[in-house]
Amino acid sequence: MPNLEPSFDYIIVGAGSAGCVLANRLSADSAVRVCLVEAGPEDRSVLINTPLGIAGLLRGRRYNWAYETQPQAALRGRRLYWPRGKALGGSSSINAMIYMRGHPGDYDDWAAEGNPGWGWQNVLPIFVQHERQQHGADALHGGDGPLCVHDLVDPNPLSLAFVEAGVQAGLPRCSDFNGPAMDGAGLYQVTQHDGRRWSAARAFLDPIRQRPNLAVRTECLATRVLFEGRRAVGLRVRGHGRECDLSARREVILCGGAVNSPQLLMLSGLGPGAHLQAMGIATVADLPGVGANLQDHLDVTLAARDGTAAAVGVGFGTLPRLLREALKFRKQGCGMLTSNAAEAGGFARTRPGLERPDVQFHFLPTLLRDHGRKLVWGYGYTLHVCQLRPQSRGRITLASPDPGVTPRIDPMYLSHAEDLGVLRAGLRLAHRILSAPAWQAFAANRREPCPDMRDGAALDAYIRGNAETIYHPVGTCRMGADDAAVVDSRLRVRGVGGLRVADASIMPNIIGGNTNAPCMMIGEMASRFVAEDAQTG
Numbered sequence: 001m002p003n004l005e006p007s008f009d010y011i012i013v014g015a016g017s018a019g020c021v022l023a024n025r026l027s028a029d030s031a032v033r034v035c036l037v038e039a040g041p042e043d044r045s046v047l048i049n050t051p052l053g054i055a056g057l058l059r060g061r062r063y064n065w066a067y068e069t070q071p072q073a074a075l076r077g078r079r080l081y082w083p084r085g086k087a088l089g090g091s092s093s094i095n096a097m098i099y100m101r102g103h104p105g106d107y108d109d110w111a112a113e114g115n116p117g118w119g120w121q122n123v124l125p126i127f128v129q130h131e132r133q134q135h136g137a138d139a140l141h142g143g144d145g146p147l148c149v150h151d152l153v154d155p156n157p158l159s160l161a162f163v164e165a166g167v168q169a170g171l172p173r174c175s176d177f178n179g180p181a182m183d184g185a186g187l188y189q190v191t192q193h194d195g196r197r198w199s200a201a202r203a204f205l206d207p208i209r210q211r212p213n214l215a216v217r218t219e220c221l222a223t224r225v226l227f228e229g230r231r232a233v234g235l236r237v238r239g240h241g242r243e244c245d246l247s248a249r250r251e252v253i254l255c256g257g258a259v260n261s262p263q264l265l266m267l268s269g270l271g272p273g274a275h276l277q278a279m280g281i282a283t284v285a286d287l288p289g290v291g292a293n294l295q296d297h298l299d300v301t302l303a304a305r306d307g308t309a310a311a312v313g314v315g316f317g318t319l320p321r322l323l324r325e326a327l328k329f330r331k332q333g334c335g336m337l338t339s340n341a342a343e344a345g346g347f348a349r350t351r352p353g354l355e356r357p358d359v360q361f362h363f364l365p366t367l368l369r370d371h372g373r374k375l376v377w378g379y380g381y382t383l384h385v386c387q388l389r390p391q392s393r394g395r396i397t398l399a400s401p402d403p404g405v406t407p408r409i410d411p412m413y414l415s416h417a418e419d420l421g422v423l424r425a426g427l428r429l430a431h432r433i434l435s436a437p438a439w440q441a442f443a444a445n446r447r448e449p450c451p452d453m454r455d456g457a458a459l460d461a462y463i464r465g466n467a468e469t470i471y472h473p474v475g476t477c478r479m480g481a482d483d484a485a486v487v488d489s490r491l492r493v494r495g496v497g498g499l500r501v502a503d504a505s506i507m508p509n510i511i512g513g514n515t516n517a518p519c520m521m522i523g524e525m526a527s528r529f530v531a532e533d534a535q536t537g
């Protein structure tokens, strides 16, 4: 590893959504030295920069951990594919760019569960501070933050028709899912600028990359947090053909995401005692909650062919169309390649009396099979519906004490009886939207499998046979005040000193929306806690 300075004040593990924010904020103090350690490479790739490049990113492994779950008993024993970002920017470098904060009530729930300072009124100013909203600032939006939030440059005609169909099916029209009310159908806003991806790395890392007190180490895998007694004092890293130890005078902060942060804690001797013992790892702190409380948005789709060929697809004219679009994208930053794939969608309540929407739609003007890994000939569309607040809880455990071995990911989807019913109701709602008049021009050619919506058993079978992740795992280093919590409300790991976790894993409950902006907010909160605690010693 070239020029590796061994001694820092703060070491951040993982340059993802949260880690980039932390690196920016902590290194703003020129008196401290910060090291940002990232297992993946630099993010200079045309696939990352070009929004529609997501199709290639999900297929490849260079910027993607490309995990697989354990066989899921409630999903016919299927293993589900779990892409996660592995590059500067983390998952924000391979995601679908939808900008969403979630429902205010979700954060108030976090606060009510023993996490003071995490209520909506506390976190809203951070979302606003981060945002550079295309339409300017107002009470709920920021106008001059580092994170560009824009309308889609060139939404597909099918996405526009989906919104109309949603309205005809009874959903309110929603022009701002981060506005006063999130119920309804609409086009998503995206983290893009001039039609290009605007990841956490673009927003928070690029502008400060030259700071002399910040070292960014790419292609370096953190393999263990090093302790002196019960205090974290450094990090073992592996990369560029060698292994070495970095020392952290003040803190090590884990931002590896919902799979890797609990893995690294366990590799370092923090986790369920019996499990660590079984893995032959000496226990530093017996923390039964590490890896537990895994939550994700399980998602099921309806897909159909589109006879108009307006969708994004593969046909006889694809190559010349692609060349034309590439030129357009390069010269003017517009056209099909600016599509984030999941262009439209919405939020709905599957039954009366609910306080918040319980399902979310993602509409893709393309036929998607196996996360885009399987090429489909022809044109079509895919409507996703996911349950926003599942009751099922899974777990991450080690498969091996070797840091190079993928941990066991067991989301235990649909292990709670209520979850299947919400997805079933969500599917019926999705079908209603696709049966609305605005959709009929595209629906003429329907040929994809579609269950009988009146037959509950057929719907359940369809869900069990087809549901997939919509990529929002959280909760595996849960924040809370009880003994099973992994971090306290200042994100300090319980039972040890000098160690925090700040990423999707700290969410006590999954929020009702996409998780990128919330993870950046978590990174900001962590940076404040670190700075305040450094003041008070």
Ligand SMILES: Cc1cc2nc3c(=O)[nH]c(=O)nc-3n(C[C@H](O)[C@H](O)[C@H](O)COP(=O)(O)OP(=O)(O)OC[C@H]3O[C@@H](n4cnc5c(N)ncnc54)[C@H](O)[C@@H]3O)c2cc1C
Residues within 6 Å of the ligand: 013, 014, 015, 016, 017, 018, 019, 037, 038, 039, 040, 058, 083, 084, 085, 086, 087, 088, 089, 090, 091, 092, 094, 095, 096, 097, 098, 099, 100, 220, 221, 222, 223, 255, 256, 257, 258, 260, 261, 264, 470, 471, 472, 473, 502, 503, 504, 505, 514, 515, 516, 517, 519
């Ligand atoms: C395909 C996909 C589509 C998505 N679409 C959207 C969307 O449209 N909108 C939205 O809001 N959310 C979306 N999400 C979810 C969102 O992007 C993530 O929830 C969020 O980025 C997670 O942030 P994080 O900070 O927890 O972790 P990540 O951003 O995943 O960052 C973790 C980083 O840590 C690194 N790392 C892990 N372990 C180690 C180690 N041992 N040593 C060194 N480095 C390590 C990883 O390589 C990675 O770079 C999507 C996610 C995916 C995968």
